Structures are given as structure tokens and as C-alpha cells.
Amino acid sequence: xxxxxxIIFHILAIVVVIGSMLTxxxxxxxxxxxxxxxxxxxxxxxxxxxxxxxxxxxxxxIACYLWYSFTRPFRxxxxxxxxxxxxxxxxxxxxxxxxxxxxxxxxxxxxxRTMHQFAIWMMCFYLFxxxxxxxxQNGRTVLRVLLPKRTSIRHIGLVCSILTASxxxxxxxxxxxxxxxxxTINDATFIDIDGKxxxxxxxxxxxxxxxxxxxxxFKQGATEVTIxxxxxxxESYFLISWLDETKSTNHLPLLKTRSGWQVQENGFYNYDExxxxxxxxAVMLSDGCEAGGDKTLHLGDNPIKNKPKNWxxxxxxxxxxxxxxxxxxxxAVRTNDMYLADDNFIGPPAQHLSGQRRYTAGYQPDGKESGxxxxxxxxxxxxxxxxxxxxxxxxxxxxxHDSVLPWFGSRPYDASHDRYPIGTLLSSVLYRSNRFxxxxxxxxxxxxxxxxxxxxxxxxxxxxxxxxxxxxKTGTCMWVSAFDHAQxxxxxxxQAIKLRYxx
Amino acid sequence: xxxxxxxxxxxxxLLITICLLPREHPQISHHQRFTKIAQSGNPxxxxxxxWACVLDNKHKVxxxxxxxxxxxxxxxxTYSWFDGQHGKSNFGDCYFEPNRCDTDDLIRxxxxxxxxxxHNWRLPSAEELNSLxxxxxxxxxxxxxxxxxxxxxxxxxxxxxxxxxxxxxxxHHGKGATAINFHFGKPGIxxxxxxxxxxxxxxxxxxxxxxxLSRRATIKQHQ
Numbered sequence: 001x002x003x004x005x006x007i008i009f010h011i012l013a014i015v016v017v018i019g020s021m022l023t024x025x026x027x028x029x030x031x032x033x034x035x036x037x038x039x040x041x042x043x044x045x046x047x048x049x050x051x052x053x054x055x056x057x058x059x060x061x062i063a064c065y066l067w068y069s070f071t072r073p074f075r076x077x078x079x080x081x082x083x084x085x086x087x088x089x090x091x092x093x094x095x096x097x098x099x100x101x102x103x104x105x106x107x108x109x110x111x112x113r114t115m116h117q118f119a120i121w122m123m124c125f126y127l128f129x130x131x132x133x134x135x136x137q138n139g140r141t142v143l144r145v146l147l148p149k150r151t152s153i154r155h156i157g158l159v160c161s162i163l164t165a166s167x168x169x170x171x172x173x174x175x176x177x178x179x180x181x182x183x184t185i186n187d188a189t190f191i192d193i194d195g196k197x198x199x200x201x202x203x204x205x206x207x208x209x210x211x212x213x214x215x216x217x218f219k220q221g222a223t224e225v226t227i228x229x230x231x232x233x234x235e236s237y238f239l240i241s242w243l244d245e246t247k248s249t250n251h252l253p254l255l256k257t258r259s260g261w262q263v264q265e266n267g268f269y270n271y272d273e274x275x276x277x278x279x280x281x282a283v284m285l286s287d288g289c290e291a292g293g294d295k296t297l298h299l300g301d302n303p304i305k306n307k308p309k310n311w312x313x314x315x316x317x318x319x320x321x322x323x324x325x326x327x328x329x330x331x332a333v334r335t336n337d338m339y340l341a342d343d344n345f346i347g348p349p350a351q352h353l354s355g356q357r358r359y360t361a362g363y364q365p366d367g368k369e370s371g372x373x374x375x376x377x378x379x380x381x382x383x384x385x386x387x388x389x390x391x392x393x394x395x396x397x398x399x400x401h402d403s404v405l406p407w408f409g410s411r412p413y414d415a416s417h418d419r420y421p422i423g424t425l426l427s428s429v430l431y432r433s434n435r436f437x438x439x440x441x442x443x444x445x446x447x448x449x450x451x452x453x454x455x456x457x458x459x460x461x462x463x464x465x466x467x468x469x470x471x472x473k474t475g476t477c478m479w480v481s482a483f484d485h486a487q488x489x490x491x492x493x494x495q496a497i498k499l500r501y502x503x
Numbered sequence: 504x505x506x507x508x509x510x511x512x513x514x515x516x517l518l519i520t521i522c523l524l525p526r527e528h529p530q531i532s533h534h535q536r537f538t539k540i541a542q543s544g545n546p547x548x549x550x551x552x553x554w555a556c557v558l559d560n561k562h563k564v565x566x567x568x569x570x571x572x573x574x575x576x577x578x579x580x581t582y583s584w585f586d587g588q589h590g591k592s593n594f595g596d597c598y599f600e601p602n603r604c605d606t607d608d609l610i611r612x613x614x615x616x617x618x619x620x621x622h623n624w625r626l627p628s629a630e631e632l633n634s635l636x637x638x639x640x641x642x643x644x645x646x647x648x649x650x651x652x653x654x655x656x657x658x659x660x661x662x663x664x665x666x667x668x669x670x671x672x673x674x675h676h677g678k679g680a681t682a683i684n685f686h687f688g689k690p691g692i693x694x695x696x697x698x699x700x701x702x703x704x705x706x707x708x709x710x711x712x713x714x715x716l717s718r719r720a721t722i723k724q725h726q
Contacts, residue, residue, distance in 0.1 A: 038522050041521065136507050136511065354549045355534065355648070378572070412574075
């Protein structure tokens with residue numbers, strides 16, 4: 001390899017590594033708060049596809065460079081220091097690439113994620129010891145060494161080949177999926193949606209496992225999700241289980257203090273509660289299968305033009321291509337006793353309402369005819385609240401804050417009746433009526449927690465005919481996320497799960 | 504080399520400073536038409552609450568805000584149309600009257616209460632009520648600014664416009680009154696005996712005698 005070819009590789013590597021680090025840091029901030037100060041320096045928006053693209057290019061550069069090095073090695077004159085430091089660069093690049101592909105392929109994802117992060121810091125250390133030292137030693141003359149003096153058609157061809165191969169590679173892998181085979185069952189086969197999964201049919205269905213990462217409170221932020229699916233002529237059934245050491249139903253409990261009632265929270269003011277929250281599980285369905293949530297993730301504190309900032313700085317879900325993605329949101333307290341998952345959707349960014357402090361962009365609930373849970377406060381402030389209702393009978397010593405307060409077992413708040421002792425805990429969730437009715441109630445669901453594992457059964461019609469739902473059919477893609485007593489800090493995975501029906 | 508080291512330190516310090524600058528939070532934006540008003544009559548910022556009324560700067564009126572606390576303002580209560588002389592009394596459903604409810608009951612109770620410092624509550628005209636119709640912000644919401652008007656049902660709301668000939672299917676009930684349907688965002692004429700929802704309105708005198716309601720312009724944005 002001649003010097004000019006090496007310089008071409010070097011420039012490509014600089015651009016791609018910096019691009020990869022900027023997009024990667026933006027993705028990392030979603031689950032690592034301590035990185036948030038650098039947020040101001042990072043790009044915002046749909047980062048996953050860019051990150052994947054940079055990953056493909058890095059891999060191609062490594063492959064080409066290795067091929068050149070073995071066939072026509074480049075002999076440079078370097079100090080011993082820089083030779084040693086370069087080994088740090090080579091090894092970190094290899095480790096970044098290898099661990100990145102392991103995360104993409106769902107292979108030892110939790111370990112690979114740790115390796116990926118370790119390798120990134122190795123790379124930062126390398127950039128400091130390599131680039132900065134060169135700049136300090138040589139000043140502006142570094143540019144003379146860095147920039148090509150003459151470019152031949154061969155060099156332009158090399159760059160174009162790598163970029164073309166990268167784009168082609170990205171197109172090939174961005175829609176790669178894992179397949180979930182949906183077992184056909186007889187229409188007469190009864191599946192009880194009770195979270196127990198004790199029907200024989202479930203044992204016959206082939207399970208797939210997906211390691212989901214990046215969630216709050218899980219061990220190393222990761223939990224493995226196992227999914228089985230059944231279908232009769234009318235409905236699809238899903239059995240989903242995931243590890244969660246603690247059953248969390250302590251949802252924003254109300255605590256009586258000397259100064260009145262207070263919402264127990266740790267981040268709720270910024271809509272990122274991670275302590276006093278229920279466990280949840282989300283399933284997203286889409287006709288598209290693009291890696292990283294099918295273009296619905298917009299990262300950063302202000303990732304969508306002309307829309308408000310978000311409070312937690314992580315980002316929004318929205319579909320800017322106008323297509324609707326279905327979102328089933330099972331909640332261990334708010335919907336579990338309704339035997340439902342909250343049927344929501346991700347659509348175009350909603351209109352900003354000046355009277356609402358929280359803006360959720362494209363994440364919206366389906367319409368409903370009636371039924372609801374409501375929060376048991378007249379108006380939330382971090383300094384204290386007045387409950388909407390108090391139980392009709394004095395609170396038991398049992399942890400009543402772990403359950404839902406029924407509307408017809410409670411009465412409107414009256415200060416003269418509020419004689420509860422300091423330290424009393426009260427539920428923050430009120431069932432206004434029995435359950436949702438209408439479009440929002442399309443997904444029946446029930447979860448049960450036992451021995452450190454949630455088991456969740458879900459069922460929905462293949463096609464609800466709702467404009468806010470996605471039909472369940474061969475080719476429909478699915479993503480899953482678990483929440484361990486966290487409001488938004490959920491786990492995630494890269495590749496979609498593609499449904500395959502034999503009906 | 505020392506010069507380069509100094510420049511490196513300056514650039515590094517600048518980057519650190521940029522990263523450590525306090526982050527801007529989402530900003531409050533005022534609604535062009537509506538202002539939240541507390542029960543006391545005090546104006547509130549768009550993200551403050553709870554509020555009992557909404558000041559409508561277009562029509563210079565106050566709107567009653569519905570609740571879910573089983574008081575006279577609960578959004579679930581329904582009323583037949585009755586002004587003390589015309590209409591049908593006590594054909595709606597509520598908890599606060601020994602008999603059933605009509606629009607006159609809600610007006611009487613609200614004026615007695617002095618909601619938001621006002622004692623001149625009335626049914627809105629069809630034009631006033633219809634002016635609240637706007638596209639819903641999400642599929643489950645009614646055709647109204649639901650960030651200001653809470654607990655509005657996707658159903659019919661009475662206006663004061665009455666003594667109107669009913670459509671043919673209701674003709675046997677005689678005359679009726681205009682209601683605005685916030686499910687479809689359209690007006691309709693209903694028999695007086697129909698149980699519909701109500702959102703009251705109160706006029707603000709041109710020379711406002713209620714000092715707190717004229718303070719909107721002086722509210723400063725704060726976090």
C-alpha cells in the first residue's frame with residue numbers, strides 16, 4: 001500500500017469513527033444519564049440508521065485495510081510511542097466493530113453492549129493519545145501529512161467502492177429480522193388470558209428469545225424476553241415472559257406528611273420516574289421492519305423541528321413518514337386488573353397544546369367510548385397534592401397503595417374527613433369505571449409475576465379495522481420492551497421480529 | 504509547543520463550559536384565546552392548575568370548567584333544557600338536586616356559589632358555544648381545546664337558543680333548543696326533555712370590575 005492509499009483509508013476512518021461516536025453517544029444518553037452534559041454537542045433525530053451505516057463502513061474499512069496490509073503492507077516511519085498507541089487504536093476498532101455486530105445480531109447482547117461501551121472509551125483514549133499528541137508535536141504540519149497530495153482514479157474508485165458497498169450493505173441489513181412462527185390452533189381451542197400459560201397449545205409453539213438492553217433497574221439494564229405465538233382464524237395470541245427480580249406495583253403512591261399529601265417520586269416531574277412506578281411491557285407492531293424501531297425513534301431533547309422540547313432530554317416516538325405503528329402498552333397496575341393492555345399508537349407528531357406541560361409527539365392512545373383510570377390527585381405539583389378521592393373505609397394496615405382505588409369504594413376528598421395519620425400511603429390510581437371500551441380496548445391482556453419472572457398473555461383480532469391498529473399477518477414486524485418500575489426507561493432491541501403465519 | 508498546549512487547554516475548557524451550561528427547559532407558550540382562571544378568580548399560567556374557569560378573550564366571557572369531583576360542576580351530570588318558564592324541568596341526571604336536574608338548577612347553584620367570583624352565569628348562545636369547536640388533538644378527545652376544557656364529553660351541550668322547530672323525527676315533542684355536539688363538532692336541535700351536558704358562561708363587563716381577571720398581561724413566564 002502506498003502512502004496516498006493509506007491517507008485515503010485514514011481520512012475515511014476519521015470521518016466514520018467520529019460519525020459513529022457522535023451517533024453512538026446520542027443513543028447511549030437514552031440509558032446513561034451521566035453522559036447528558038455532552039448532549040449539546042451531539043446530533044439529534046433518527047440516529048440508529050446512521051449509526052448502523054457508520055458501523056457497516058467501519059467494518060468495510062477494517063476489512064480492506066487488513067487485506068491491503070497482508071498483501072501490500074504500508075511501511076511508515078513512526079516513533080515507538082505511536083506504534084504502541086496504534087495497537088490500542090486497532091484493537092479498539094476491532095472490538096467496537098465486533099461487539100456492535102453482536103448487539104445487532106442479538107448474540108450475547110448484554111455482554112456485547114458492555115464490550116461496545118468499553119471499546120468506545122478505549123477509542124476516545126486512543127484519539128487523545130494519538131491525534132492530540134501528533135497535533136501538539138507537529139502543529140499545522142499534521143494537516144500536510146493528513147491530507148492527500150494527489151488523488152488518482154484508483155483512490156477515488158476505492159472511496160466510491162467502500163461507500164457504495166456500505167450503502168448496499170446497510171440496505172441489506174437494515175431490514176433483516178428474526179422470525180417468529182405463529183402456530184395455528186383450532187378455533188375451538190380455548191386460551192384463557194390469565195397470565196398462567198397452562199394451556200397445552202403454548203408448549204407446542206416454538207419460542208424465540210430476544211435479549212433486550214438499555215432499560216433502567218434491570219440487572220445490567222438487560223432482560224431476556226421469550227415470545228410464543230398462536231393464532232386461530234380470528235385472533236392472534238402472544239405469550240411473553242421476561243425476567244424481573246421484583247414485582248413492582250408501587251405506582252406513585254401518595255404519602256401523608258405533616259404538610260399534606262405528597263406524591264412519592266424520583267423523576268416524575270420530568271416524566272422519567274424510575275423508582276415509584278409500576279412494571280410495564282410494550283409491544284410495537286409495524287408494516288415496516290427497519291432496524292431500531294422502524295424510524296419511530298427521534299433522539300435528543302428537541303429532535304423534531306417546530307415541536308416542543310421534551311423534559312427528560314431522551315427523545316420522542318413519532319412516525320414522520322405518516323404511517324401508523326401500533327403500540328400495546330401493558331401496565332401492571334393501571335391496566336392489569338382491567339385484563340387489558342392499553343391500545344396506543346405511534347403516529348405523526350401531534351399538535352402542541354399550550355395548556356399541557358407534557359408533549360408526547362406521536363405517542364397517542366387509541367380512541368375510547370368510555371372507561372378509564374385516572375390519577376388520584378386534583379392537580380399534581382412536586383410540593384404536594386390534594387387527593388381526588390379517599391377510601392370510604394379507613395385504610396387497612398395492608399399496603400393499599402399497591403392496588404387500585406375503586407371509584408365506588410371511595411368518596412370525593414373532603415378535608416374534614418382527612419384524618420389519616422402521617423405516614424399513611426394511598427393508591428394514586430383510580431378506576432373511574434370498569435375498563436376501557438372501544439378502540440383502546442382491542443388488546444386483552446393479563447400478566448402474572450412469579451419467582452422473578454413476569455408471564456404475560458395477550459390476544460387481539462388479526463384485523464380490528466381501526467386506522468390506529470396494524471393488522472397481524474405474515475410480514476408484520478414486532479418490537480418488545482420491558483419496563484422495570486420505570487416510566488419511560490425501557491429495554492430495547494435492534495432487529496425486528498417478523499411474524500410468520502401458516503394460516 | 505507551549506502555544507499549542509495553551510490552545511488545546513482553551514478549546515478543552517470551552518467544550519467543558521458549553522457542556523456544563525444549564526439546559527433550557529421546554530418553554531411555556533400562552534394560548535391566543537384562552538386563559539385558565541382559578542376558583543378565586545386569579546389568572547393562572549398555561550401549565551398551572553387547578554382551574555375552575557377559562558377566560559375567553561375572543562368573546563370576553565368566562566367559561567365554566569367541568570370536573571370529576573361530584574360537585575355541581577361534575578362533567579357527568581346531564582340536564583334537560585329549562586329556563587323557569589319554557590322547556591322541560593328535571594329530566595337530566597345529577598346528584599346535587601333532590602329531584603332530577605335541568606339547566607336552571609345548574610345556573611341557580613353556580614350563581615349562588617359565585618364561581619370564579621361571578622354571579623351572572625347563563626347558558627351560552629349557540630354562536631358562543633359553536634365557536635369552541637375545533638379539531639380534536641387525538642382520537643379519543645372531543646372537538647374542543649381539551650387542554651383548557653377538561654371533562655368535556657363527546658356528546659350534546661345545551662345552548663340558550665330555544666323555541667326552535669324540531670327536526671321531523673322529534674316533531675311530536677313540539678319545540679326544542681340548539682345543542683352543540685362535541686363528538687362530531689356540529690350543532691343540532693334537540694327536544695327540551697333530552698338529557699344533555701351543560702357548560703355555563705358568564706359575561707365579563709367591558710370595564711372589568713373583577714380586578715384579578717384583567718391581570719393576564721402582567722403574568723410573567725416562570726418555571
